Amino acid sequence: MELVSGGAPRHRRAPLTPGRVLIHLVMIAASVACVVPLLLILAASITDEDVLANDGYRLIPRVVSFAAYQFILVLDPDQIVHSYGVSAFVTFVGSSCGLLVMAMLGYAISRRDFRYRNMLAFYVFFTMLFNGGLVPFYIVVTQYLHLNDSIGALILPYLVIPFFVLLLRTYFAALPRELIEAAKIDGASEWRTFFQVVVPLSTPSLATVGLFCLLLYWNDLWLSLLFIDSKALFSLQYLLWHTINAIQTIEAASQTSGFRPPLQTVRMAMAVFAIGPVLFAFLFVQKYFIRGITLGGLKG
Amino acid sequence: MGEVGSSIGRSVSPRPLRAQAPSRARERRADLLLAVGEIRHELEKNGALMLMALPGVILLLLFAYLPMPGIILAFKDYNFSKGLLGSDWVGLQNFMFLFGSGAAWRLIRNTLVLNSLFIVTTLIVSLALALLLHEIYDHFVTRIYQSILFFPHFISFVIVGYFTFGFLNADNGFLNSILAARGLPTIDWYATPAYWPAILTSVNLWRSAGYFTIIYLAGILGILPEYYEAARIDGANRWQEAWYITLAMIRPLIIINVLLAIGRIFFANFDLVFNVTRDNGLLFTTTDVIDTYVYRSLRTLGNYNLATAAGAFQATVGFLLVLLSNALVRRIDQDQALF
Numbered sequence: 001m002e003l004v005s006g007g008a009p010r011h012r013r014a015p016l017t018p019g020r021v022l023i024h025l026v027m028i029a030a031s032v033a034c035v036v037p038l039l040l041i042l043a044a045s046i047t048d049e050d051v052l053a054n055d056g057y058r059l060i061p062r063v064v065s066f067a068a069y070q071f072i073l074v075l076d077p078d079q080i081v082h083s084y085g086v087s088a089f090v091t092f093v094g095s096s097c098g099l100l101v102m103a104m105l106g107y108a109i110s111r112r113d114f115r116y117r118n119m120l121a122f123y124v125f126f127t128m129l130f131n132g133g134l135v136p137f138y139i140v141v142t143q144y145l146h147l148n149d150s151i152g153a154l155i156l157p158y159l160v161i162p163f164f165v166l167l168l169r170t171y172f173a174a175l176p177r178e179l180i181e182a183a184k185i186d187g188a189s190e191w192r193t194f195f196q197v198v199v200p201l202s203t204p205s206l207a208t209v210g211l212f213c214l215l216l217y218w219n220d221l222w223l224s225l226l227f228i229d230s231k232a233l234f235s236l237q238y239l240l241w242h243t244i245n246a247i248q249t250i251e252a253a254s255q256t257s258g259f260r261p262p263l264q265t266v267r268m269a270m271a272v273f274a275i276g277p278v279l280f281a282f283l284f285v286q287k288y289f290i291r292g293i294t295l296g297g298l299k300g
Numbered sequence: 301m302g303e304v305g306s307s308i309g310r311s312v313s314p315r316p317l318r319a320q321a322p323s324r325a326r327e328r329r330a331d332l333l334l335a336v337g338e339i340r341h342e343l344e345k346n347g348a349l350m351l352m353a354l355p356g357v358i359l360l361l362l363f364a365y366l367p368m369p370g371i372i373l374a375f376k377d378y379n380f381s382k383g384l385l386g387s388d389w390v391g392l393q394n395f396m397f398l399f400g401s402g403a404a405w406r407l408i409r410n411t412l413v414l415n416s417l418f419i420v421t422t423l424i425v426s427l428a429l430a431l432l433l434h435e436i437y438d439h440f441v442t443r444i445y446q447s448i449l450f451f452p453h454f455i456s457f458v459i460v461g462y463f464t465f466g467f468l469n470a471d472n473g474f475l476n477s478i479l480a481a482r483g484l485p486t487i488d489w490y491a492t493p494a495y496w497p498a499i500l501t502s503v504n505l506w507r508s509a510g511y512f513t514i515i516y517l518a519g520i521l522g523i524l525p526e527y528y529e530a531a532r533i534d535g536a537n538r539w540q541e542a543w544y545i546t547l548a549m550i551r552p553l554i555i556i557n558v559l560l561a562i563g564r565i566f567f568a569n570f571d572l573v574f575n576v577t578r579d580n581g582l583l584f585t586t587t588d589v590i591d592t593y594v595y596r597s598l599r600t601l602g603n604y605n606l607a608t609a610a611g612a613f614q615a616t617v618g619f620l621l622v623l624l625s626n627a628l629v630r631r632i633d634q635d636q637a638l639f
Contacts, residue, residue: 019538023432030429031448034506037463038455040474044466056477057466105356108349115346120353127364130619133611134594135604136370137363139384145362160359190348219456221571226599237458244462245578264472271462278454286447293511294518 038275045069045268052264068265072273079231079239080270087218087236090154095213098159103206105160106168107194112177121169128162138226153227154235158216164209171205172198208292211285218278236274243267374612378604394609403593407610411589414573415565417501418508423558425505426512431542433513434520446517449510460503461575468499493586496577500587503576504569515557519550556629563625566618570595590614 039059044052045068047061055062072080108114109121131137142148147156175198183193199206224238234242244267374394376387398404429449436442467474468489476486489495527545536544547554568589577587579596590610597607 020435023435026432027429027436027445030509031445034448034452034510037460037467037506040466041459041463053472056472056480057469057474058477059474101355101359104352108353111349113345114349115342116350120357123357124360127360129622130368131364131615132367132370133374133608133615134591135373135378135598135608135611136367138598139370139373140362140367143383144366156359157363160356160363162360165356190345190352194352215454219454219458221456221458221575225595237456240458240462241575244458244465267462268466271459275455275459278456282451282454286450290443290446290450290514293514 041268041271041275045265045272047265049263049265065265068269071266072269079234080236080273082232083234083236083239084273086151086154086233090151090235091214091217094155094158094217095210097155098161098213099206099210101159102161102165102209103168103199103202104194106165107172107198109165110169110172110175111180112173124160124162124165128166141227148227149229149233150227151233154220154223154233155217157223158213158220161213161216164212168202168205168209171202175201204288204291207288211289211292214281240267240270240274243270371608371612371615373604373608376608378608390605394605395613398606398609398613403606404610404613406585407588407590407593410586411568411591412565414497414500414587414589415561415568417497418504418569419558419561419565421501421505422508422512423554426509427516427547427554429509429513430516430520431546433517434546435538442517446510446514449513451510452507453511455507457571457575460507460572461578464499464503464576465578490578490580491582493583496583496586500573500576504572507572512557516550516553519553520546523549552632555632559625559629563622564618566614566621567591 036059040057043059043061044057046064046066047058048063048065049067051061051063051065105120105124109117109124111117114120141153141157147153179197179201180193183197188196219237220235221237221241224233224235225241228234228238370384373384373387375389375391377390377393378384379387382388433442433445436445465473468476470476470486470488470490473489475489479486487495489499523546527549528541531541531545568591570589570591573587573589573592574595577583579592590613594607594611594614597603597610
């Protein structure tokens with residue numbers, strides 16, 4: 001268990017003092033606070049629309065109804081499935097390419113015998129300090145790179161995140177030099193050394209950064225807000241954002257006409273679809289995230 | 301190399317010419333080959349490593365360095381057809397508009413106030429949780445708490461916007477239905493700016509506390525048990541242990557994290573503010589930060605000039621602050637600094 005401190009472990013069985021009970025109560029309260037907002041969304045998604053409108057959002061639905069899910073899955077699944085696809089594609093391609101690019105970059109910077117190492121380090125890390133602002137970035141991407149309203153705009157800008165390059169560099173630098181020298185003595189080229197010696201040894205840090213990249217791409221709204229206009233390129237987050245904001249006008253119109261499609265519950269159901277994969281992934285990867293943060297991320 | 305001299309000495313011996321010449325020439329050729337091999341090796345190594353770095357270099361060039369000179373747009377009146385270079389210079393006019401209209405002061409105040417609140421509350425809560433977790437001996441239980449606390453970090457801010465809507469919706473939100481059930485007057489949350497620093501701070505706490513709890517707990521677990529044993533022998537109680545040992549030992553870690561956060565104090569969390577306030581104009585007096593203003597000016601209003609002025613201001617002041625805070629971090633612990 002990596003999180004155990006060095007030195008003698010505490011063997012004493014914890015006595016159940018009031019202080020200890022209080023600590024657990026506080027932690028349970030904090031845990032509940034973390035989970036309740038999501039339960040609210042789940043509860044709202046399986047509530048009957050009229051009951052939701054009249055009685056409000058509750059943690060336990062008064063009248064259960066799966067109409068929202070029916071609406072999405074049966075009547076109009078196209079947009080949400082399509083957006084899922086866009087998000088999945090962007091996330092997968094972006095994370096894998098980004099990880100490769102950043103790993104190679106971080107590795108080059110980590111090699112003390114690389115002649116251009118310091119220059120490269122400054123080149124990469126200066127961008128963490130200073131940028132030209134949003135408008136120049138926007139102008140470059142839309143008018144010079146012609147990426148507006150394209151899938152490239154959703155993938156390319158995040159392929160190199162200097163902070164992750166820093167994490168990778170730190171990890172690569174900690175590998176023993178003898179390994180690389182041994183590979184060289186055996187006649188391996190730099191490429192072979194990297195892919196066949198260094199990478200297999202670095203799976204923890206590569207996994208951590210890879211997971212951070214996955215999270216970054218999957219949850220991103222920013223790039224879509226800036227560059228995306230056409231529905232075919234709506235990511236899942238962007239679709240969700242549009243739904244909760246555009247819904248106002250539809251609601252106002254429906255009140256006059258008397259017809260009430262399951263609007264709020266549909267919104268919440270869409271949110272459940274968005275959280276689902278994240279929750280699923282979380283259960284598997286939270287261990288690696290925590291390990292990665294404690295080992296390498298103490299920089300905060 | 302000494303052999304050269306000895307072979308010169310031996311050149312007068314009655315050996316056939318072909319047999320003796322190779323030893324000296326062979327040595328020189330061997331040295332030359334070694335040198336060439338080394339150069340080739342250096343070239344191959346440096347070339348290969350440079351090639352590895354190349355994709356990253358190009359990407360950063362396109363997305364980070366190419367926009368940088370664009371900061372001069374803040375001093376120009378941007379005209380789409382004239383482009384970056386052709387637009388007219390207007391000196392400080394954009395900045396005067398920005399500061400003269402009072403917008404800038406509101407933005408700066410909101411950004412600083414919100415970020416300060418975020419830093420302070422996150423620090424206190426995550427430290428408290430880390431200290432509490434440290435008291436729990438069962439590591440499995442600790443792991444479970446940590447995971448649950450960390451889970452909010454995985455949720456996108458769009459989803460955050462959804463459940464805050466569920467809480468704060470004036471018509472049927474969770475909070476208002478509780479108020480109504482008790483016979484209290486309901487509050488139109490999305491129309492009252494005064495509540496929003498507290499709301500945004502709470503949401504930020506929900507999302508970030510778990511992350512920093514992990515960091516601080518990791519630091520605490522690195523403290524040697526001998527310190528605690530010595531303190532216990534001296535009769536210290538739990539509180540004294542926490543103050544004099546735990547907090548004292550992780551003080552550098554705390555200071556570093558706080559300094560790094562202060563370095564970024566001019567950069568607001570756009571996703572947080574934008575999604576939770578839903579870009580609601582009624583709330584701008586307390587929630588409009590530099591980032592949301594720049595985004596809105598650019599995408600919604602099409603007012604490039606104000607956007608570039610605000611962005612340039614933020615980038616410059618932010619740069620100085622990050623440099624300063626990083627220099628301070630370096631004084632404490634060189635490894636933790638960015639450079």
